Amino acid sequence: MKLTELKAIQLAALFSALNDASRVRIISLLIDCEMSVSALAEGLKMSESAVSHQLRGLRQMRLVRARKEGRQVFYTLDDDHVVKLYSMGLDHVEHG
Amino acid sequence: MKLTELKAIQLAALFSALNDASRVRIISLLIDCEMSVSALAEGLKMSESAVSHQLRGLRQMRLVRARKEGRQVFYTLDDDHVVKLYSMGLDHVEHG
DNA sequence: TGAATAATTGAGCAGGTGTTCATATATTAT
DNA sequence: ATAATATATGAACACCTGCTCAATTATTCA
Numbered sequence: 001m002k003l004t005e006l007k008a009i010q011l012a013a014l015f016s017a018l019n020d021a022s023r024v025r026i027i028s029l030l031i032d033c034e035m036s037v038s039a040l041a042e043g044l045k046m047s048e049s050a051v052s053h054q055l056r057g058l059r060q061m062r063l064v065r066a067r068k069e070g071r072q073v074f075y076t077l078d079d080d081h082v083v084k085l086y087s088m089g090l091d092h093v094e095h096g
Numbered sequence: 097m098k099l100t101e102l103k104a105i106q107l108a109a110l111f112s113a114l115n116d117a118s119r120v121r122i123i124s125l126l127i128d129c130e131m132s133v134s135a136l137a138e139g140l141k142m143s144e145s146a147v148s149h150q151l152r153g154l155r156q157m158r159l160v161r162a163r164k165e166g167r168q169v170f171y172t173l174d175d176d177h178v179v180k181l182y183s184m185g186l187d188h189v190e191h192g
Numbered sequence: 193t194g195a196a197t198a199a200t201t202g203a204g205c206a207g208g209t210g211t212t213c214a215t216a217t218a219t220t221a222t
Numbered sequence: 223a224t225a226a227t228a229t230a231t232g233a234a235c236a237c238c239t240g241c242t243c244a245a246t247t248a249t250t251c252a
Contacts, residue, residue, distance in 0.1 A: 001127050002125075003124040008124070015114040015181075018108065021107075024111075025104045048230095070219065085188075093110060096177075144198075168249095
């Protein structure tokens with residue numbers, strides 16, 4: 001299966017969305033429900049700044065969508081395709 | 097879906113296997129057929145050293161298997177699960 | 193044996209990534 | 223207005239990655 005360099009880069013970028021444990025955990029929490037930055041930070045035991053930085057990246061990749069309500073910002077998954085990748089990957093890790 | 101830190105790390109590691117354009121292209125070639133290091137290097141227009149370094153990583157992740165024949169080493173995919181991830185990702189990149 | 197070929201390996205380096213820390217912005221409450 | 227809260231942002235830093243280059247190993251051929 002020959003692959004153009006462009007598609008290889010796009011494919012690599014897609015998988016890069018899930019190649020960090022912090023991002024994987026963020027995605028895993030957002031699968032269940034919408035969450036604010038501070039709720040994510042608490043659930044993941046990460047600083048709000050670190051979470052915010054990661055969310056920024058996920059936002060730029062269009063994997064996550066932000067909804068502002070008062071001074072909180074709630075995040076949800078924007079791309080269900082990534083959830084499928086996540087599930088397939090988890091399945092592989094769990095029953096190998 | 098709560099995720100332990102260990103599983104998050106394992107999941108991230110799995111996706112890290114495909115988060116680089118060179119590796120994606122290596123996988124894409126190996127989907128079709130077994131290939132030697134030099135054939136891969138030529139097909140990808142990469143140095144044999146660079147290809148070999150990447151293959152080492154893929155080997156350590158058990159995604160690729162080596163078979164020695166004379167002074168050549170032929171590589172094949174060892175893990176069909178990764179092919180599924182690859183295909184699903186490619187599908188996403190190609191049609192929406 | 194020595195030369196040539198195929199692949200591997202280690203060092204070194206440039207570029208990228210994820211965190212912390214400090215600061216800035218936006219919104220709400222007093 | 224000021225203070226407090228929620229998030230975002232930029233700089234700095236440590237760590238990781240993927241490449242090149244040089245050297246090494248293993249195999250074949252003359």
